[in-house]
Amino acid sequence: MARPLSILGGILLSFSPPAEATAQYSIIPEPSRTELKQKTAKTLQLLSDQEAPSLGTDAYRLTVTPQGAHLASGGREGRIYGLATLRQLRDQLAEQPEGIPCGVITDKPRYPWRGLMVDPARHFIPIKDLEKFVDLMAYYKFNRLHLHLTDNQGWRLPVPGYPKLKSIASRREESFEDGIPHEGIYTKQELKELVAYCAARGIEVIPEIDVPGHNQALHAAYPEFFCFPKPDMNVRTTAGNSKELVCPQKPEVWKFYAAVFKELKDIFPSGIVHLGGDEAPTELWEKCPLCRKARTKAGMKDEQEQMRAFFAKTTALLAKNGQTPQFWYEGNAGIYHPGETVYAWRQDQALQSIEKTKKAGLNLIMASNEYCYLDFPQIQGQRNWGWMKTTTLQKCYELDPAFGKPEKEAGHIRGVHAPVWAERLPDLDHLLYRAYPRACAIAEAGWSPMSVRSWENFRRKLADHRQFILKRFNYDMKRTQGNEPAFRWENNK
Numbered sequence: 343m344a345r346p347l348s349i350l351g352g353i354l355l356s357f358s359p360p361a362e363a364t365a366q367y368s369i370i371p372e373p374s375r376t377e378l379k380q381k382t383a384k385t386l387q388l389l390s391d392q393e394a395p396s397l398g399t400d401a402y403r404l405t406v407t408p409q410g411a412h413l414a415s416g417g418r419e420g421r422i423y424g425l426a427t428l429r430q431l432r433d434q435l436a437e438q439p440e441g442i443p444c445g446v447i448t449d450k451p452r453y454p455w456r457g458l459m460v461d462p463a464r465h466f467i468p469i470k471d472l473e474k475f476v477d478l479m480a481y482y483k484f485n486r487l488h489l490h491l492t493d494n495q496g497w498r499l500p501v502p503g504y505p506k507l508k509s510i511a512s513r514r515e516e517s518f519e520d521g522i523p524h525e526g527i528y529t530k531q532e533l534k535e536l537v538a539y540c541a542a543r544g545i546e547v548i549p550e551i552d553v554p555g556h557n558q559a560l561h562a563a564y565p566e567f568f569c570f571p572k573p574d575m576n577v578r579t580t581a582g583n584s585k586e587l588v589c590p591q592k593p594e595v596w597k598f599y600a601a602v603f604k605e606l607k608d609i610f611p612s613g614i615v616h617l618g619g620d621e622a623p624t625e626l627w628e629k630c631p632l633c634r635k636a637r638t639k640a641g642m643k644d645e646q647e648q649m650r651a652f653f654a655k656t657t658a659l660l661a662k663n664g665q666t667p668q669f670w671y672e673g674n675a676g677i678y679h680p681g682e683t684v685y686a687w688r689q690d691q692a693l694q695s696i697e698k699t700k701k702a703g704l705n706l707i708m709a710s711n712e713y714c715y716l717d718f719p720q721i722q723g724q725r726n727w728g729w730m731k732t733t734t735l736q737k738c739y740e741l742d743p744a745f746g747k748p749e750k751e752a753g754h755i756r757g758v759h760a761p762v763w764a765e766r767l768p769d770l771d772h773l774l775y776r777a778y779p780r781a782c783a784i785a786e787a788g789w790s791p792m793s794v795r796s797w798e799n800f801r802r803k804l805a806d807h808r809q810f811i812l813k814r815f816n817y818d819m820k821r822t823q824g825n826e827p828a829f830r831w832e833n834n835k
Contacts, residue, residue: 365443366672368434368806369427370782371789372799373449382441384792386432387413391421401450404428408444422544423449423483430481430578433810446660448697453743455707455757456788457486457548458716458781460773461764463493463559465517466526470535471770476536478778478815479484481608482785487540488548488616494558495765498527499551501605504598514559517768533609542609550669551602552618553651558584567595569630569634579767581727590652599642600659607663615660617653618679620670620687645731650677657682668707671695675702677718685709685759689731693745700754708743709759714784716777717763721823727830736781739797742811758788771827778811779804779819 367376387410397403399417402424411428415421427447435442460467467475476487491498497511512527543551557568558578565571569589573825578584588595606615624645627633633648642648657667657679671684673691678684680703686695692710699706708714709729716738718730726732744752762777782804786795808819 355762358441360366366433366446366802367447368431368441368803368804369447370800371786371805372796372803373447374452374791374793374794375425375448377446377448379444379446381408381412381444383408383444384410384433384439384441386436388426388428389412391415393417393534396827398450400454401448402427404431404447404449406431406442406444406446419485419544419820420450421482423451423675426481426483430810433814434806436592437806437809445550451483451718451789452606452791453755453757453788455759456484456785457488457707457757457759458484458777458784459488459490459550459709459759459763461490461493461760461762461767462498462526462528463490463552464495464764465768466496466512467764467770467773469528471530471773472536473539474770474815475773475777476543476545477779478541478774478811478817479545480503481811483544483789484781484785486548486759487545488550488761490550490552490616490761492550492552492559493556494582494584496524496526496577497559497563499533499549499602499605500530501598501601503601503833504564507560509563511559511563511577515578516579519713520830520831522609529701530609537610546612546614547610548612548616549606550616550618551599551600551606552620552806553656554587554590554619554649555585556618556620557584557588560588561586564598567592567598569626569633583621585626587622587624587626589630589632590627590648590655591630591636596659597656599656603660603665604661607665613663613665615665615667617656618670619653619821620672622649638739646674646677653677654679665709671704671706673697673698675704678702678704679693680704683707683756687711687714687761696747696752696755697744700751704754706719706755707759708755709761710741713738713741713787714758714760715763715786716760716780717765717767718776720776720780720821723823724826725766725829733780735780737781738780739786739800741784741787742792743787758784760784766829768830770826774817775821775826777806778817780820782807783795 383406389410390412392414394414400419402415402420405412413424497507508527513525561575562577567588627645654674668683675698683705687706689710689711718733719726
């Protein structure tokens with residue numbers, strides 16, 4: 343029977359699996375090593391669940407026999423991943439009651455970091471919706487959830503002593519002239535509950551507080567933090583960026599960030615804080631009398647040196663809490679410090695980012711937008727709002743985070759990361775629609791060695807996974823030219 347597959351590049355595909363397909367596993371991401379046996383299993387009862395430290399903490403071995411399954415894992419992470427594989431095999435068996443092959447799966451991730459980013463700053467995502475998103479992440483062995491909590495369009499983290507973050511910065515009048523007010527801010531307890539929910543599924547939560555730019559919402563609430571305060575500033579209602587940067591010479595700025603980082607420490611046990619650092623135009627720093635005076639006093643030649651000093655001071659503030667920073671990589675390795683972690687995100691700059699960060703002693707996470715930006719349209723003809731390139735499922739699948747470079751040149755790469763920016767994604771339905779099934783391809787890019795990856799095999803597996811996800815999560819990963827959820831701001835025009 344032919345099974346429908348997603349649209350790729352605007353063409354509806356239908357896949358007829360080969361006759362031997364039932365003698366294969368449909369596991370995403372593809373395991374490191376699979377040894378199939380001649381016998382068949384019609385039950386997947388877990389017969390044993392044992393520790394095997396020699397495997398490594400994130401590794402597991404799953405043995406499928408006619409009587410059931412045996413799991414050996416090197417640590418907590420390995421056990422979580424082994425159970426995730428068992429879950430997928432059980433879903434496959436439900437679709438193939440005649441049985442699936444016996445075999446031995448020996449598995450561990452290629453990279454320790456496999457993340458997805460969601461963007462509640464642009465459109466607020468209730469915790470219960472985030473939990474649904476996390477359930478799918480766990481099914482595909484992602485282990486980092488990145489929360490982009492602040493931006494020009496909204497601030498979502500409460501901070502004691504700063505009530506205007508809730509009363510002003512978390513609210514905007516509308517989105518793209520739709521006439522509908524938008525607001526939302528998490529409580530501390532809600533975020534703690536999300537952290538616990540993720541931890542139970544082997545997922546670490548990484549908060550992001552974007553500095554020194556992407557802060558129009560903060561400016562609306564606390565204009566005194568900025569070089570040129572504008573009391574009439576409003577939270578941004580459209581996409582795009584602002585030139586407003588917090589002023590690094592104002593003591594109240596550092597008092598504020600000390601309070602922010604303390605609150606993050608209380609909520610997120612990870613200890614990692616993503617500081618953004620992207621798209622921060624320094625022209626207002628150049629004009630600011632306080633910043634100019636500070637540059638002269640310190641003998642700084644330009645605003646980039648001031649940016650490096652800003653990041654150094656921010657990092658020192660984090661260090662007091664035992665926290666470490668991460669950044670969006672802007673191509674200038676000189677503004678970061680050896681040992682720090684950056685994300686390669688800019689289009690067509692992945693290769694030079696690998697080379698530059700290696701030379702500078704930085705850790706790198708691959709999030710190159712031509713492969714990893716899951717808010718981009720996945721089908722030709724879908725809305726791109728003027729700046730997004732169409733990124734097909736196959737394009738995502740082609741990602742090799744090391745771009746073919748040997749270990750000695752790419753050993754500083756820690757993993758993959760796929761952002762789902764939400765300027766134009768107003769709710770969970772839109773978020774899931776754009777993220778999947780492409781997130782499945784990113785999961786395999788981060789987990790599976792290139793030697794076991796195959797586009798044709800991935801297509802076969804994905805045809806099965808559409809049914810798995812439909813039955814387990816009541817969510818259909820089918821993608822066609824016309825089944826994207828409607829955008830309300832377009833319907834109102």
